[in-house]
Amino acid sequence: MPWTKKDYPVSMKNLPEDVRNKAIEIANALLEEKHMDEGIAIATAISRAKDWAVDHGKPSKAATGSSRTTDVKQHGEDRYVVPHGEEWAVKKEKDKKEEVFDSREKAVRTARKEAKKANASVTIQGRHGKLESRESFNPNRRAPKQS
Numbered sequence: 676m677p678w679t680k681k682d683y684p685v686s687m688k689n690l691p692e693d694v695r696n697k698a699i700e701i702a703n704a705l706l707e708e709k710h711m712d713e714g715i716a717i718a719t720a721i722s723r724a725k726d727w728a729v730d731h732g733k734p735s736k737a738a739t740g741s742s743r744t745t746d747v748k749q750h751g752e753d754r755y756v757v758p759h760g761e762e763w764a765v766k767k768e769k770d771k772k773e774e775v776f777d778s779r780e781k782a783v784r785t786a787r788k789e790a791k792k793a794n795a796s797v798t799i800q801g802r803h804g805k806l807e808s809r810e811s812f813n814p815n816r817r818a819p820k821q822s
Contacts, residue, residue, distance in 0.1 A: 677703045684717050690724070691734050698724035715809055751793025754786035757800045765789070787812075 678684065678699045687695045702720035705711045711719070728735035752768040756779070763782035764773035767789075776782040786797045787810070796811040 677706070686717055687721060689736075690721070691728070691736070693733055694724045694728045694735055697727050710804075710806075712806060715806070751790070751795035753795045754790045754797045755800065756782045756786050756797065758802050758804070768795075 680696060680699065683695065683699050684702070687698050690698060698717075698720040701723050702716045705716040705719060706713065709716075725735040752770070755766040755768070757764050757766060757773075759773060759775050762775050762777055763779045764775045765782050765786045766773050774782075774785065776785065783797070783799060786799075789795075790797045790810070791812045794812060796809060798809045799807045801807045
């Protein structure tokens with residue numbers, strides 16, 4: 676279901692308007708282009724929209740009292756494990772190059788190792804392109820309270 680500026684997921688309600696609009700745009704694109712699960716698309720879109728806001732000098736969170744910041748990571752480039760003919764490949768976000776492996780296990784192991792170093796996540800696709808799993812390697816699972 677495509678979201679609009681007036682009809683969007685509840686989890687986006689406390690984002691500043693610019694960031695929320697960007698998150699809606701990203702979530703709709705993820706659903707349309709990658710056929711991603713809604714929950715994963717929403718979480719990914721919010722994270723990317725906050726990164727976008729920081730890159731463009733905009734506030735990435737609404738002005739509230741003592742709320743806990745949950746996205747205090749330097750987000751690295753995500754890794755994707757995808758089928759590559761009879762082999763498997765690891766793609767890095769925003770990079771057209773692929774590293775090809777003869778087994779899925781080797782590709783997953785490499786993607787996890789790289790994602791841990793980059794504070795990124797790994798998305799693993801099945802043989803037919805269906806999303807099988809997504810793992811995040813964010814070391815700040817419980818961010819400190821902001822004062």
